[in-house]
Amino acid sequence: MIDEKLISEVILAALASGGDFAEVFIEDTKQTNIKMVDGRVEDGVSGRDFGIGIRIFQKHQGIYAYTNDPGRSNLLQVAADAASALAGQRLIDTVKLDRTTIDSNHKILQLPNGTAAAKKVDVMRRAHGAAKGYSDQISQVTIVYGDVQQDVLIANSTGLLVEDQRVRTRLAISSVASKNGEKQSGFYGPGRHMGFEMYEKLDIEHYAQEASRIAVTMVNADYAPSGKLPVIINNEFGGVIFHEACGHSLEATSVAKGTSVFSNRLGEQIASPLVSAVDDGTIPNAWGSQNIDDEGRATQRNVLIENGVLKGFLIDSLNARRMGMEPTGSSRRQSYRYAPTSRMSNTFILNGESTPEEIIAATDYGLFARYMGGGSVNPATGEFNFAVNEGYLIRNGKIDKPVRGATLIGRGADILRKIDMVGNNLDTGQGMCGSLSGSIPADVGQPMLRVSEITVGGRKEAE
Amino acid sequence: MTIKEFQDAVFSAGKRAGFSAMELYVSQSRSFNVKIFQKEVDNYSLANVLGVGFRGEFSGKMGYAYTEILDEDSVQLLVQQAKGNAQLIDGDDEVEIFGGSPDYPTVEAFNHDFANVPVEQKITAARALEESAFAADARVTSVNYALFADGEEEVHMANTRGLQRSFRRNSGACFVMVVVKAGDKVKTGSSYTIGNRWELFEPTKLAQEAVEEAISMLDADSVASKSYPIIFRNDAAGDLLKTFSGVFSADNVQKGLSRLDGKLGESVAAAHVTLLDDPLLQDGAASAPFDGEGVATYTKPVINGGILKTFLHNLKTAKKGGVSSTGNAYKSSFKAPITVAPSNFFVQPGSQSLDELMEQMQDGIVITDLQGLHSGANAVSGDFSLAAAGYRVEKGQIVGSVDQITVAGNFFDVLRDIEAVGSDLKFGMGGHGGNVGCPSLWIKSLAVAGK
Numbered sequence: 001m002i003d004e005k006l007i008s009e010v011i012l013a014a015l016a017s018g019g020d021f022a023e024v025f026i027e028d029t030k031q032t033n034i035k036m037v038d039g040r041v042e043d044g045v046s047g048r049d050f051g052i053g054i055r056i057f058q059k060h061q062g063i064y065a066y067t068n069d070p071g072r073s074n075l076l077q078v079a080a081d082a083a084s085a086l087a088g089q090r091l092i093d094t095v096k097l098d099r100t101t102i103d104s105n106h107k108i109l110q111l112p113n114g115t116a117a118a119k120k121v122d123v124m125r126r127a128h129g130a131a132k133g134y135s136d137q138i139s140q141v142t143i144v145y146g147d148v149q150q151d152v153l154i155a156n157s158t159g160l161l162v163e164d165q166r167v168r169t170r171l172a173i174s175s176v177a178s179k180n181g182e183k184q185s186g187f188y189g190p191g192r193h194m195g196f197e198m199y200e201k202l203d204i205e206h207y208a209q210e211a212s213r214i215a216v217t218m219v220n221a222d223y224a225p226s227g228k229l230p231v232i233i234n235n236e237f238g239g240v241i242f243h244e245a246c247g248h249s250l251e252a253t254s255v256a257k258g259t260s261v262f263s264n265r266l267g268e269q270i271a272s273p274l275v276s277a278v279d280d281g282t283i284p285n286a287w288g289s290q291n292i293d294d295e296g297r298a299t300q301r302n303v304l305i306e307n308g309v310l311k312g313f314l315i316d317s318l319n320a321r322r323m324g325m326e327p328t329g330s331s332r333r334q335s336y337r338y339a340p341t342s343r344m345s346n347t348f349i350l351n352g353e354s355t356p357e358e359i360i361a362a363t364d365y366g367l368f369a370r371y372m373g374g375g376s377v378n379p380a381t382g383e384f385n386f387a388v389n390e391g392y393l394i395r396n397g398k399i400d401k402p403v404r405g406a407t408l409i410g411r412g413a414d415i416l417r418k419i420d421m422v423g424n425n426l427d428t429g430q431g432m433c434g435s436l437s438g439s440i441p442a443d444v445g446q447p448m449l450r451v452s453e454i455t456v457g458g459r460k461e462a463e
Numbered sequence: 464m465t466i467k468e469f470q471d472a473v474f475s476a477g478k479r480a481g482f483s484a485m486e487l488y489v490s491q492s493r494s495f496n497v498k499i500f501q502k503e504v505d506n507y508s509l510a511n512v513l514g515v516g517f518r519g520e521f522s523g524k525m526g527y528a529y530t531e532i533l534d535e536d537s538v539q540l541l542v543q544q545a546k547g548n549a550q551l552i553d554g555d556d557e558v559e560i561f562g563g564s565p566d567y568p569t570v571e572a573f574n575h576d577f578a579n580v581p582v583e584q585k586i587t588a589a590r591a592l593e594e595s596a597f598a599a600d601a602r603v604t605s606v607n608y609a610l611f612a613d614g615e616e617e618v619h620m621a622n623t624r625g626l627q628r629s630f631r632r633n634s635g636a637c638f639v640m641v642v643v644k645a646g647d648k649v650k651t652g653s654s655y656t657i658g659n660r661w662e663l664f665e666p667t668k669l670a671q672e673a674v675e676e677a678i679s680m681l682d683a684d685s686v687a688s689k690s691y692p693i694i695f696r697n698d699a700a701g702d703l704l705k706t707f708s709g710v711f712s713a714d715n716v717q718k719g720l721s722r723l724d725g726k727l728g729e730s731v732a733a734a735h736v737t738l739l740d741d742p743l744l745q746d747g748a749a750s751a752p753f754d755g756e757g758v759a760t761y762t763k764p765v766i767n768g769g770i771l772k773t774f775l776h777n778l779k780t781a782k783k784g785g786v787s788s789t790g791n792a793y794k795s796s797f798k799a800p801i802t803v804a805p806s807n808f809f810v811q812p813g814s815q816s817l818d819e820l821m822e823q824m825q826d827g828i829v830i831t832d833l834q835g836l837h838s839g840a841n842a843v844s845g846d847f848s849l850a851a852a853g854y855r856v857e858k859g860q861i862v863g864s865v866d867q868i869t870v871a872g873n874f875f876d877v878l879r880d881i882e883a884v885g886s887d888l889k890f891g892m893g894g895h896g897g898n899v900g901c902p903s904l905w906i907k908s909l910a911v912a913g914k
Contacts, residue, residue, distance in 0.1 A: 037554075045798065062505070457849075457868070
């Protein structure tokens with residue numbers, strides 16, 4: 001990409017006025033997105049993202065500059081402009097880069113960039129056929145195919161120089177069901193840190209049928225009740241509750257500044273003793289995995305909560321300074337256009353003892369959130385909200401009729417304590433997580449679990 | 464390679480590859496932002512970037528590709544990938560590279576004085592946000608965002624049918640978010656200013672607003688679950704309108720994704736509701752003389768006195784619908800294909816202040832904050848169920864604050880159930896898909912879930 005000598009010069013230029021650390025991040029990304037509506041390809045866009053991010057630290061202060069002109073004079077100028085934001089004497093006057101090679105933990109068998117577009121469209125047609133064929137009530141199916149190959153080089157003033165390749169593949173399937181003018185939608189979006197071989201490993205028709213099943217179920221559903229109810233949250237994408245309600249508050253971004261509800265609480269009981277949770281960026285080929293984080297540090301398995309006790313945070317190197325703790329390989333960014341910061345990778349609650357059947361049978365009346373939608377949280381207050389894409393009433397220990405339009409709200413800290421049953425069917429689902437350093441792929445996950453009480457927002461009064 | 468050399472190289476390579484018409488969309492931008500935390504510059508960033516989007520007609524289909532590097536490899540990449548992408552398309556929509564409108568309006572969106580504001584002055588403004596927030600109330604425990612950001616972008620469109628147009632804008636933003644604490648209650652409040660005139664930025668006032676809002680929520684409690692008369696305060700009303708703004712897009716209508724299909728000329732909102740799309744609005748964040756396809760823009764009511772007057776069109780949807788483009792072709796960035804989006808899109812303000820609306824409503828809830836808009840709202844059905852916070856109103860007066868509730872309803876019903884429109888038009892923080900604004904709206908009644 002850019003030769004090592006110039007990289008060293010840029011790092012040194014960035015350290016001209018008192019910076020105690022400087023980093024260069026170079027990204028060359030090729031991506032393709034194809035959209036199919038009702039079985040017809042509507043548009044395809046492909047392209048190349050290329051740019052360089054230069055970051056400087058001086059104690060707790062972070063300076064970031066980016067550009068996409070790789071010319072020597074421009075890079076040195078951008079480094080100098082960034083350095084001029086600091087005042088001080090040069091502390092570091094030599095940089096000796098020492099290349100580290102990575103043995104990839106995420107084998108890619110078929111680079112999407114070298115895969116014929118027609119094969120990509122074939123996969124989309126398969127998904128469309130399965131989704132459309134599910135029911136006469138399916139009025140529209142939209143399939144979005146996406147693949148990304150991101151090549152990065154990260155070098156810094158400690159001498160680190162490392163390159164990594166991230167290849168990700170995803171198919172987003174949206175079905176709309178119509179009945180008497182009413183429309184409801186269902187979604188499934190399987191993705192992996194994998195090449196085109198993903199389509200041989202995953203049953204795409206299954207996901208397409210699921211998207212349609214959700215839409216059809218919901219268009220035939222009555223409105224959800226509102227009020228405080230016991231809520232059973234299903235496994236897989238149900239883990240979005242933990243991601244939103246707890247995971248974001250464990251990111252150093254908010255913890256380091258004392259603005260998280262979990263700041264200064266390591267070792268305290270913050271959740272029901274049934275709850276253990278981890279963030280693990282090392283899982284081979286998982287959606288949120290990568291070999292190294294976007295500061296060049298190896299990803300790792302971070303225990304966040306063990307039997308309800310707070311064990312760890314997700315920490316990037318800048319916030320590590322503020323916290324006096326070690327970074328955890330959790331620094332991520334959407335692209336060179338963002339300075340990296342602490343983010344989740346694959347975050348999930350571990351298996352408990354109960355079977356899903358036992359959890360449902362033990363619930364007299366409540367809501368079963370079979371498939372969750374997205375949500376958001378305010379890390380300072382822990383207040384969260386998220387949508388239930390597919391919900392059912394539970395009556396007398398049995399799944400009763402489907403209900404639509406439910407939203408769950410609450411505070412993360414309260415919900416964690418109110419988890420009173422944890423299932424044994426851990427699975428994960430894929431999402432895009434948006435925060436300070438952009439939108440990044442992240443897995444959420446959990447086994448089925450029950451919360452003794454959550455405020456459910458619906459359009460009908462509770463029974 | 465200069466942009467002109469690159470353009471010539473791409474157009475001649477494209478011609479050889481068989482494109483019948485081609486267009487380059489070049490975006491050059493600079494941006495700056497500074498964030499203060501505990502009196503130190505916590506974050507400081509600078510950027511200068513260029514991006515080039517290419518599209519071309521190949522056998523009647525439109526192919527897209529983009530790059531961020533101007534070199535010989537990219538010339539080949541753009542042409543080959545765009546051709547490949549055009550060949551994938553099996554929709555039968557007619558597409559067109561546009562040669563230009565007869566006349567273009569004048570829109571002034573670049574302020575030279577603002578572009579010359581020294582960096583020190585911007586850092587001082589960000590510092591003032593934090594200082595003023597702490598000074599405003601002893602219960603402020605932290606100011607987690609005190610930032611100033613600005614940027615400029617120049618877009619240049621050129622195509623082989625003769626279109627050649629440029630447009631330049633600059634804009635800045637001040638944003639503050641505070642955390643307040645009393646006992647074990649923690650609340651946050653935030654406020655912002657967006658614009659390109661330095662005198663708009665009043666950090667002290669902004670910080671005080673954020674603190675007041677946060678403090679006012681410290682005594683918040685949930686309310687009993689039932690239906691209440693609701694006022695969406697201007698910012699919350701704007702968030703709701705933005706979430707559902709896609710229902711006015713002809714693209715969604717033609718795809719069966721809007722319940723407004725077939726309702727042109729019919730009443731879809733209360734009689735005192737007028738919804739405007741105004742790309743020529745003075746100081747509008749989305750003001751521009753031409754749209755993403757180079758079509759001249761103009762101002763039009765989408766709803767006039769409750770009657771649905773038009774959908775928003777680009778060239779493709781207009782051709783399909785047998786009408787003219789409304790100048791609403793939208794390209795969210797140089798990378799993106801053309802879609803449809805509003806420009807400055809807002810409900811025309813009425814004459815009553817928020818206080819007067821509360822006085823009229825007598826008893827109900829004023830919603831000041833809606834959360835979960837990307838997940839708790841179904842853009843197709845119009846159904847929403849959103850986490851909300853605000854104030855309880857009794858006999859026309861605020862008597863306490865409310866949190867941990869959801870408000871649920873249907874957007875299309877809300878349009879019809881607007882009892883009155885306030886005078887306090889406010890635009891949102893922007894982002895993709897149009898610059899949406901709204902005054903406060905008093906709604907007959909909506910379902911609230913709480914205790």
